[in-house]
Every structure is written in structure tokens, then in C-alpha cells.
Amino acid sequence: MSNLLIPNPKEAESIHIIREVAAQFERPVLLFSGGKDSITLVRLAQKAFYPAKIPFPLLHVDTGHNFPETIEFRDKLVEELGLELIVRNVQDSIDQGKVREERGRYSSRNSLQTTTLLDAIEEFKFDACIGGARRDEEKARAKERVFSVRDDFGQWDEKNQRPELFDMLNGKIHVGQNVRCFPISNWTELDVWEYIKTENIEIPSIYFAHEREVFFRDGMIWTANEHVYREAHEEVELRMVRFRTVGDMTCTAAVLSEAVSLDDVVGEIRESTISERGARIDDKRSEAAMETRKKVGYF
Amino acid sequence: MSENRKLIKIATAGSVDDGKSTLIGRLLYDTKSLTTDKIEAIERSSKQRGYDYLDFSLATDGLVAEREQGITIDVAHIYFNTAKTNFIVADTPGHVEYTRNMVTGASTSQVAIILIDARKGVIEQTYRHFFIANLLRISHVVVAINKMDLVNYDEEVYLKIKADFDELVAKSDFSEDQITFIPVSALKGENIARQSEEMPWYVGNTLLDHLEVLEPADLEPSSVARFPVQYVIRPKTEAWHDFRGFSGMLYGGNLKVGDEVTLLPSLNTSKIKSIHYFDQEIQEAAPGSSIAITLETEVDLSRGDMLVKSGELPSSEKQISATICQVNNKALTVGKKYILQHGVNRVLAKVDQIESRIHTDFTGAEDAHSLKLNDIGRVHFRLSKPIHFDSYKSNKSNGSFILIDEAEYDTVSVGFIE
Numbered sequence: 121m122s123n124l125l126i127p128n129p130k131e132a133e134s135i136h137i138i139r140e141v142a143a144q145f146e147r148p149v150l151l152f153s154g155g156k157d158s159i160t161l162v163r164l165a166q167k168a169f170y171p172a173k174i175p176f177p178l179l180h181v182d183t184g185h186n187f188p189e190t191i192e193f194r195d196k197l198v199e200e201l202g203l204e205l206i207v208r209n210v211q212d213s214i215d216q217g218k219v220r221e222e223r224g225r226y227s228s229r230n231s232l233q234t235t236t237l238l239d240a241i242e243e244f245k246f247d248a249c250i251g252g253a254r255r256d257e258e259k260a261r262a263k264e265r266v267f268s269v270r271d272d273f274g275q276w277d278e279k280n281q282r283p284e285l286f287d288m289l290n291g292k293i294h295v296g297q298n299v300r301c302f303p304i305s306n307w308t309e310l311d312v313w314e315y316i317k318t319e320n321i322e323i324p325s326i327y328f329a330h331e332r333e334v335f336f337r338d339g340m341i342w343t344a345n346e347h348v349y350r351e352a353h354e355e356v357e358l359r360m361v362r363f364r365t366v367g368d369m370t371c372t373a374a375v376l377s378e379a380v381s382l383d384d385v386v387g388e389i390r391e392s393t394i395s396e397r398g399a400r401i402d403d404k405r406s407e408a409a410m411e412t413r414k415k416v417g418y419f
Numbered sequence: 420m421s422e423n424r425k426l427i428k429i430a431t432a433g434s435v436d437d438g439k440s441t442l443i444g445r446l447l448y449d450t451k452s453l454t455t456d457k458i459e460a461i462e463r464s465s466k467q468r469g470y471d472y473l474d475f476s477l478a479t480d481g482l483v484a485e486r487e488q489g490i491t492i493d494v495a496h497i498y499f500n501t502a503k504t505n506f507i508v509a510d511t512p513g514h515v516e517y518t519r520n521m522v523t524g525a526s527t528s529q530v531a532i533i534l535i536d537a538r539k540g541v542i543e544q545t546y547r548h549f550f551i552a553n554l555l556r557i558s559h560v561v562v563a564i565n566k567m568d569l570v571n572y573d574e575e576v577y578l579k580i581k582a583d584f585d586e587l588v589a590k591s592d593f594s595e596d597q598i599t600f601i602p603v604s605a606l607k608g609e610n611i612a613r614q615s616e617e618m619p620w621y622v623g624n625t626l627l628d629h630l631e632v633l634e635p636a637d638l639e640p641s642s643v644a645r646f647p648v649q650y651v652i653r654p655k656t657e658a659w660h661d662f663r664g665f666s667g668m669l670y671g672g673n674l675k676v677g678d679e680v681t682l683l684p685s686l687n688t689s690k691i692k693s694i695h696y697f698d699q700e701i702q703e704a705a706p707g708s709s710i711a712i713t714l715e716t717e718v719d720l721s722r723g724d725m726l727v728k729s730g731e732l733p734s735s736e737k738q739i740s741a742t743i744c745q746v747n748n749k750a751l752t753v754g755k756k757y758i759l760q761h762g763v764n765r766v767l768a769k770v771d772q773i774e775s776r777i778h779t780d781f782t783g784a785e786d787a788h789s790l791k792l793n794d795i796g797r798v799h800f801r802l803s804k805p806i807h808f809d810s811y812k813s814n815k816s817n818g819s820f821i822l823i824d825e826a827e828y829d830t831v832s833v834g835f836i837e
Contacts, residue, residue: 125701127708135709139650167697172654255496262495282830283746285526292828308498
């Protein structure tokens with residue numbers, strides 16, 4: 121038995137938030153992408169309820185363009201922890217004619233996820249969606265609340281947010297509203313990596329350097345495969361790369377890297393001079409890209 | 420996250436054009452927290468606007484509306500770190516809604532940086548910013564006298580502002596050692612991370628050095644242990660058949676296995692059997708820990724109840740007086756009912772009497788019939804059930820509450836119990 125617990129303040133805060141979600145809402149769900157932030161959330165949720173199981177399911181909105189390594193990892197994690205996993209597919213939303221597939225050079229299914237997510241919220245009557253967004257990711261996120269109230273259309277109204285004082289969270293909502301909950305709001309990318317290392321948390325292999333067929337466009341490294349639009353002159357090369365953020369293949373750029381262990385990765389992040397979102401093709405579209413997506417219900 | 424790096428939480432306050440965003444941008448730049456793509460974006464925007472310098476304020480001004488109007492409209496959170504310290508900055512705007520925003524930002528901060536434009540000196544806004552720091556009992560205030568480059572780095576200017584500010588300090592609850600003055604130029608980077616050669620007369624630390632020497636333990640005054648029950652963990656599995664863990668965050672002081680405890684509101688007593696942090700059993704937990712506690716005896720204890728050490732009972736009252744800050748457009752009026760959330764506990768509250776509206780410039784109070792957005796006042800409430808509280812002065816988390824509108828569910832007020 122260890123003696124005195126000196127808390128890690130960011131971890132303790134996150135556990136506090138996750139317990140508030142479980143206590144204040146009827147049907148919470150954890151939005152799980154298979155990326156490092158949502159994996160960290162799962163560990164924090166384990167800590168919040170141990171020795172009981174995590175009292176809410178995971179929801180994966182699958183674009184159909186995920187890295188196979190991520191899906192494999194997701195299924196293994198769910199199996200090991202005995203969690204309930206709900207998968208809803210963007211392909212279904214396309215087939216139902218609710219959204220239209222983008223075409224051409226920068227096409228991605230990333231923004232199409234919103235419709236699938238909102239449909240899933242309605243289908244399961246989720247009143248709280250726990251997400252791994254961090255305030256350091258992007259400017260519009262810096263103003264996000266820990267409990268962010270959305271209307272029936274999932275919309276975010278930046279001028280009408282509830283002030284959050286001390287650590288008191290107000291999750292009271294009306295029928296039809298739901299709340300996006302962000303337990304790791306106050307973590308930085310480096311915090312997440314250092315935590316994964318300290319806690320020895322398993323993450324998908326694509327976060328580590330590996331050989332991959334890629335091509336270069338706009339100074340970024342794109343995965344070369346059938347889901348990613350590529351022009352004839354864009355040549356495919358075999359390079360050692362890893363991913364810093366893991367989303368849809370069409371919107372996640374790789375970085376050249378030799379980092380094969382967590383120590384290497386943490387070292388690289390510390391030295392890094394490109395922000396994580398700099399490797400997100402979806403944010404490069406315009407300076408206000410994230411803010412615009414959030415207003416229409418993106419998580 | 421690294422366990423050997425401490426966490427310091429800072430709120431910044433300044434009037435419009437005091438250069439607050441520039442100061443934060445400068446801190447980010449000088450600690451190499453801005454990445455090349457962000458610096459490029461700043462260079463691009465600065466150029467587009469025809470500036471001949473890097474406009475660091477662009478590093479923090481977030482939303483489209485803000486960029487269009489050139490103002491900050493809400494509390495933004497900014498993160499940076501040095502080798503020894505993680506910093507969280509709650510950047511609060513300086514315009515008319517500053518009270519609500521600064522109270523919000525300051526509620527989660529240990530340190531406040533108050534910016535003063537060296538050309539303008541101590542102005543009415545400075546009074547108000549300092550008043551809020553005082554109301555929220557911020558542990559440490561840094562007065563950054565900015566734009567020293569525009570007053571020829573003149574020591575006389577600095578001394579005059581310091582003397583004016585000291586008069587304010589005398590009217591407050593702060594002691595002199597809680598206040599530090601630093602002359603800076605955020606635009607030029609003087610005394611931010613680099614000791615200024617332009618101001619050899621200033622022998623103190625740079626802003627960054629000063630923030631680094633602060634110790635979180637010194638910034639969180641110790642009090643007595645308060646453990647509000649957040650969620651009851653009942654695994655109902657073979658291995659953990661009888662486990663009933665009362666989970667929550669511990670505030671104010673340590674709790675350890677074997678402690679005699681009293682449960683509120685029942686006033687039943689028991690003893691701590693075990694303390695759990697994930698899969699570890701620990702002997703003792705320090706404040707700020709998110710833990711689960713089991714008790715020696717079967718007791719009735721659920722969310723919103725509180726566990727304290729026997730002999731250290733808080734006040735339990737159905738009538739309370741508090742200083743209220745109104746953070747919503749809807750006014751607080753006599754007779755109005757609210758949901759009062761005290762920590763994780765909720766009761767109904769009715770406004771019995773509004774005693775006064777307090778001037779936020781240390782000039783006293785006046786009679787009031789309602790409190791509007793950004794007003795601060797003294798209010799008496801009647802509650803549906805007693806709450807178990809301490810004065811805000813002796814325990815911040817157990818001495819504060821929020822009011823939730825009964826119909827709209829918005830957070831409309833924050834209260835500090837006397």
C-alpha cells in the first residue's frame with residue numbers, strides 16, 4: 121500500500137469531470153475515434169469508476185476511411201475492457217442520401233461525420249457526448265466550455281455559453297438539447313503523450329514510425345491508397361513516417377519520423393515546431409475552419 | 420504528464436488596448452510555445468494588415484467575430500510550459516463585460532496578472548480588476564506595467580504607478596507581499612523572458628522568472644478536509660460484491676485511512692476503511708485528489724452529501740448570506756427562485772433580500788432592488804434544505820456556489836458565502 125497520494129492536478133480534474141457526466145446525465149456516451157485522445161479518455165474513465173466498469177458505451181462514427189490499424193486496436197480495447205461499442209457508419213448516411221460524398225483533390229469524409237453523429241445521438245437519445253477535444257488544439261476550441269450545451273441541431277452558439285466557475289459543472293438541459301463534455305480540455309498535446317508514457321497506455325501502431333506508401337502535396341505527407349484522391353503526377357514513395365493525430369485517412373497527414381518508442385515520440389513532440397493541427401488537412405481549408413464546423417454540430 | 424512539472428494557473432486582466440493579448444503572445448513566443456505554422460499565420464496576418472511588427476495578439480484572439488471587431492469576447496484558455504512549470508492562462512477581455520469574464524477566469528486561477536498602460540497609469544478599470552482579484556481572494560497578483568517603451572523606460576513613471584496602486588492595496592485584504600510590480604514592454608519583450616537592458620533600475624525578476632518561482636502549495640491556502648460525494652461506485656461483481664465506494668474530489672486538507680468521519684446531512688459517524696485511487700489502495704490523500712472512499716460501517720450516503728472529519732464540521736444552514744456576481748443578462752430580483760448548486764449538491768434557493776450593490780472600485784455600496792449582469796451585491800437567501808458550507812475566505816470550494824435559472828437552466832450567478 122502506497123502512502124500519500126499527491127494528485128496529478130490535470131488527471132484529477134478529468135476524473136472529476138467524467139464522474140460529473142455519469143452523475144448528471146441519463147445516457148452519456150464516449151465518442152471514440154481510436155486516436156490517442158479518446159484512448160486517454162478511456163483510461164481516465166476506467167480510473168473514475170474502478171473497480172466498477174465504465175458505465176457508458178463508446179460510440180465510433182466510422183468514416184469507412186479509417187486506418188485498419190485503428191479499427192483493429194479499437195476492437196481489441198473494447199474486448200479487453202468489456203466495454204459496449206456502438207459503430208455508426210458515414211457510408212450509411214451517404215446511402216440514405218443525407219450527405220453527399222465530396223469529390224476531387226481535397227475530398228474527405230471528415231465533415232460528413234457530423235450528420236452520422238447527430239443521427240446516432242437521436243437514435244440512442246444520448247444526452248451527453250464525451251469527447252477528447254483539447255483547448256490547445258485550435259483557436260475556436262480555446263473558448264470551449266467543459267460542458268458545452270448544444271441545441272437539437274447540435275449547434276454551438278459561442279455567444280451564449282454558460283460561464284464555468286470554479287469546478288462546478290452545470291449540465292441541466294431541456295429535452296432535445298445535449299451536452300458535449302470535454303474532460304481533457306486543459307491538457308496539451310504534450311500532456312497527453314507524457315501521460316500515455318507514464319501510464320504505459322497502449323496506442324495504435326500508426327503513432328510510431330513505420331514504412332508506408334505516401335505522396336507529397338502542399339508540403340504535407342499523404343497516405344497513398346484507394347480512399348485518398350491522388351493525381352497522376354503525384355508520385356508514390358515509400359518513407360518512414362508516423363502520425364501525430366489519427367483521424368480519417370483523407371484528412372490526416374503523416375510526419376517523417378524515426379520514433380519507434382514512446383520515449384522517442386515524447387522527445388519528438390517536445391522538440392516539434394509544427395502544431396498538431398498543422399497536420400490536419402481539414403483545418404488548412406480556412407483560418408476559421410474549426411469554428412465553422414463546430415457551429416453546425418461537429419464535435 | 421510529467422510529474423515533476425508544477426501547474427500554475429493565471430488569470431490576466433487589462434483594459435482595452437493595454438496590450439494583454441500581446442503580452443500573452445509574447446509569453447508564448449518567448450517560451451517557444453508557438454509553433455512554426457502558428458508563427459507563419461501571425462506573420463501572414465500581420466502583413467495583411469500592414470503592420471511592421473509581429474502582432475502576437477493574433478495568437479490568442481480566437482473567434483471570427485473577435486477578429487473582425489478586434490476584441491476578445493470571452494474567456495480563452497492558453498497553455499504553455501517551461502522545463503519546470505505548466506501554465507494555464509485564462510485570458511479575460513477588458514471591455515465592458517469584464518466583470519463576468521474576469522470572475523469566471525479568476526475562479527480557476529491562483530495568480531492574476533493585472534496590466535496597466537504606463538502612459539495611462541492606474542485608471543478606473545484597474546480598480547475594478549483589482550477589486551475582483553480581492554473578491555476572489557486570488558493568492559498572488561502581478562502588476563505588469565506595460566508599454567514602458569512608450570514612456571522612455573522612465574523609472575519615475577513606474578514609481579508613480581506603483582505608489583498609486585499601493586493606495587489600492589491598502590484598501591484591500593491583500594498584504595504587500597502578495598503583490599509584485601514588474602515594468603515591461605510586451606511588444607519589445609523587455610522584462611518578459613529577458614532582463615531588460617533598457618531598465619537597469621529594475622532589479623527584480625522578469626515576468627516569466629517570477630511566475631516560475633511561485634509554488635502551487637503556497638498559492639493554495641490549507642484548510643480542513645471537505646469531501647463532497649460525487650458518485651457512488653457499486654461494481655456488483657463477484658470480486659467486489661460488497662464494495663461501496665464514495666467517489667469525489669477532496670478539498671482543503673488530507674484524509675487518511677482510520678480517520679473518524681461525520682457524514683452530512685445525517686450526522687452519522689464512521690471511520691475510513693480504505694482509500695482507492697484506480698487500482699491502488701492508498702493510506703492518505705492530499706487535497707485535489709479524485710479518489711473513492713469506503714467506510715467501516717454501512718451508512719446512508721449519496722451524491723451531494725458530504726464527508727468531513729469529526730470535530731471539523733462545516734456550518735449547516737437554511738439561510739445564507741453571500742456576495743453575488745451576476746453573470747447572465749437576466750437580473751436577480753427579490754422573491755426569485757433558483758437552483759443553487761454548491762459543489763455537486765443542488766437545492767432550491769429563494770432571494771429573501773438584496774442588501775446592497777457593491778461598488779467595484781472600493782468606494783462602498785448602495786441600496787439595490789435587483790442585480791444586473793456584471794453587478795456585484797450582497798444577497799440573503801432562503802434554501803429548501805440546509806447546505807454544509809464554510810466561508811469563502813476559509814475554503815474556496817466549499818464557500819462558493821452558482822445559481823441556475825429554474826426555467827432556462829443557464830448559470831446566472833456565482834456566490835461567495837460569508
